[in-house]
Amino acid sequence: MKKRTQWSVLSIATGLAAATLTGCGTEDGESGSGGSVVVGMSDDVTATDPASGYDPGSWLLFNNVFQSLLSFPIGSTEPEPEAAQECGFTDAQAKVFKCTLRKGLKFSNGNDLTSEDVKFSFDRTMRINDDAGPAIMFPMLDEVQAPDPLTVVFRLNVPDATFPSKIASGAGSIVDHREYPADKLRTDDKAVGSGPYKLDSFRKDRAEFSRNGSYQGNAKLRNSKVTLRLFGGDQGALKKALIGKDVDVAYRGLAAKDIAEIENDTSTGSGVDIVPGSSAEVQHLVFNVNDPVVGKRGVRQAIAYLIDREALVQQVYDSTAEPLYSIIPAGITAHNTAFFDEYGARPERAKAKEALEAEGHTGKVKLTLWSTPSRYGPSTDQEFRAIAEQLNASGLFDAKVRSVEFDQYEKDIAAGKYGVYVKGWVPDYPDPDNFTQPFFGKGNVLGNNYENSTITEQVIPATAAENDRSATAKDYAKLQDIVARDVPIIPLWQAKQYAVVRDSVYGLENCLDASTVFRFWEISKG
Numbered sequence: 001m002k003k004r005t006q007w008s009v010l011s012i013a014t015g016l017a018a019a020t021l022t023g024c025g026t027e028d029g030e031s032g033s034g035g036s037v038v039v040g041m042s043d044d045v046t047a048t049d050p051a052s053g054y055d056p057g058s059w060l061l062f063n064n065v066f067q068s069l070l071s072f073p074i075g076s077t078e079p080e081p082e083a084a085q086e087c088g089f090t091d092a093q094a095k096v097f098k099c100t101l102r103k104g105l106k107f108s109n110g111n112d113l114t115s116e117d118v119k120f121s122f123d124r125t126m127r128i129n130d131d132a133g134p135a136i137m138f139p140m141l142d143e144v145q146a147p148d149p150l151t152v153v154f155r156l157n158v159p160d161a162t163f164p165s166k167i168a169s170g171a172g173s174i175v176d177h178r179e180y181p182a183d184k185l186r187t188d189d190k191a192v193g194s195g196p197y198k199l200d201s202f203r204k205d206r207a208e209f210s211r212n213g214s215y216q217g218n219a220k221l222r223n224s225k226v227t228l229r230l231f232g233g234d235q236g237a238l239k240k241a242l243i244g245k246d247v248d249v250a251y252r253g254l255a256a257k258d259i260a261e262i263e264n265d266t267s268t269g270s271g272v273d274i275v276p277g278s279s280a281e282v283q284h285l286v287f288n289v290n291d292p293v294v295g296k297r298g299v300r301q302a303i304a305y306l307i308d309r310e311a312l313v314q315q316v317y318d319s320t321a322e323p324l325y326s327i328i329p330a331g332i333t334a335h336n337t338a339f340f341d342e343y344g345a346r347p348e349r350a351k352a353k354e355a356l357e358a359e360g361h362t363g364k365v366k367l368t369l370w371s372t373p374s375r376y377g378p379s380t381d382q383e384f385r386a387i388a389e390q391l392n393a394s395g396l397f398d399a400k401v402r403s404v405e406f407d408q409y410e411k412d413i414a415a416g417k418y419g420v421y422v423k424g425w426v427p428d429y430p431d432p433d434n435f436t437q438p439f440f441g442k443g444n445v446l447g448n449n450y451e452n453s454t455i456t457e458q459v460i461p462a463t464a465a466e467n468d469r470s471a472t473a474k475d476y477a478k479l480q481d482i483v484a485r486d487v488p489i490i491p492l493w494q495a496k497q498y499a500v501v502r503d504s505v506y507g508l509e510n511c512l513d514a515s516t517v518f519r520f521w522e523i524s525k526g
Helices: 056-065 115-128 163-167 235-243 256-264 297-306 309-315 338-343 349-358 380-393 406-414 453-464 469-486
Strands: 036-041 084-089 096-101 141-148 151-156 197-203 206-211 225-230 249-251 272-277 282-287 321-323 365-371 397-403 420-425 489-495 497-502
Touching: 036 235, 056 197, 056 206, 056 225, 096 115, 115 141, 115 151, 151 163, 235 249, 256 272, 256 497, 282 380, 297 338, 297 349, 297 380, 297 397, 297 489, 309 321, 309 380, 309 489, 338 469, 365 380, 380 397, 380 420, 453 469
Parallel strands: 036 225, 036 249, 365 397, 365 420
Antiparallel strands: 084 096, 096 151, 141 151, 197 206, 206 225, 249 497, 272 497, 282 420, 282 489, 321 489
16 A cells, blocks of 8 residues: 555645635536546435535536536635636625626536526525525625626625635525525435536435536536446455455545555555545544533533543544544634643543532532434444543543434434533634534524623624634634633544545545545546
8 A cells, every 4th residue: 555645735724715706617618527436435425406505425427417606616715706707795795795607507407697696596595494404604694696697796794704715615506596496495316507517417315426527617627427336434445445445445435444454554555545634524522511410510511621532532433533622623724722621531420529519519410422323424323432431530530421313313413312422623714713602592503502791792703704814813712712711512533534545546636635526527447
């Protein structure tokens, strides 16, 4: 095995100024002249309709089948025009955002793409407001206007300097208004977009993509067809398919031990390479603050004193993840180490005992840690068993683990049945706002009933209005310190991103960066 060169991701952008973003055209050249590629992953694709899917698998599909007005260039966290020719805020308050579309855009079915479709797509997402959809990203969106076929104007009810990044994500996918119902989800597992690829077929275990000949944008296709094989959390089957040459690329889903073994294999005959990249994927231990046990802050603090992240990532993830000590991960503007500063890096039994006694606990605290087997990575159950062992080793807790399939898991969280549970987060866009704003206030994605008025009424509005993203560091530091003090969640780890590929496959270094956009078009097969 030979390890491919590490992809170095550009540093986080200092923010979007109100100045106009201007895009370039793309020459077709020999795009799409390469052969077909088979990509395997253990994540599910839960939706083909972008008004619904809000998970890594679905967004992988969206980013390749649909266009957004803006997109993230390789290695950058600052969006550039994609379906748009240019975009920018037209006011100093960051409340009016205007885009001019490229001329001649078409969907894969041949229909023209105009501002009517852009307005329809956003209005539709907000109207449907699907529980599993991205409408939650746009609480600031007041109105979308289409004054002429090439112009779109977004009017926001509060300033939001991160709005360009939000519409550059899968949440900004543009659909054909003639193909999608305005007030309900599409249910036929088909998709019509204007992105680099067409979705030819979709079923639970496989999706077929081919080149969209009508595409106009920045992507230059290096293959003609992509088959996406979905292994439903079965790490062993994915590894077997890779070794057996049934897939060319294994992305999101090989067991940590398998990646570590491949990475440490010095032989040259395996025919398999590792491509490492940057990642802002994180995982948290979440507390329902209305729970009779962990609703007490001292209990949550005791758990924070006892978790050994270093041991966790070594034992469970074979160091394919890194300990995380704040809700904003390393590599993202304003990251600090608030939990390290507050609770340290190694178990502090005496301090944990003191925190429990302050809440009136003198015996072992009984606790159930709730997990789900595949949605947040196939090693999640093992990880939670390791956390339970760490807590029990202190003699202060009697913790056990229960694992529930994801559909039931989400229903039970919404019903408030769990006190302690896992949530993973793959960012929608690489800005500290995306690691904070969705987690706090009413209707937050964690479902843990935690609210803090300083965060929701002061910090988030102030940071959202700041065009210079580097200037938000002080406010975000305050937010991270509040979270470490209140402990509504405990950050556990930040992923390292890998793809494992056959020797004849190239371009994966262009698919693995902090934007989380997996670019099918960059993959070629020799």
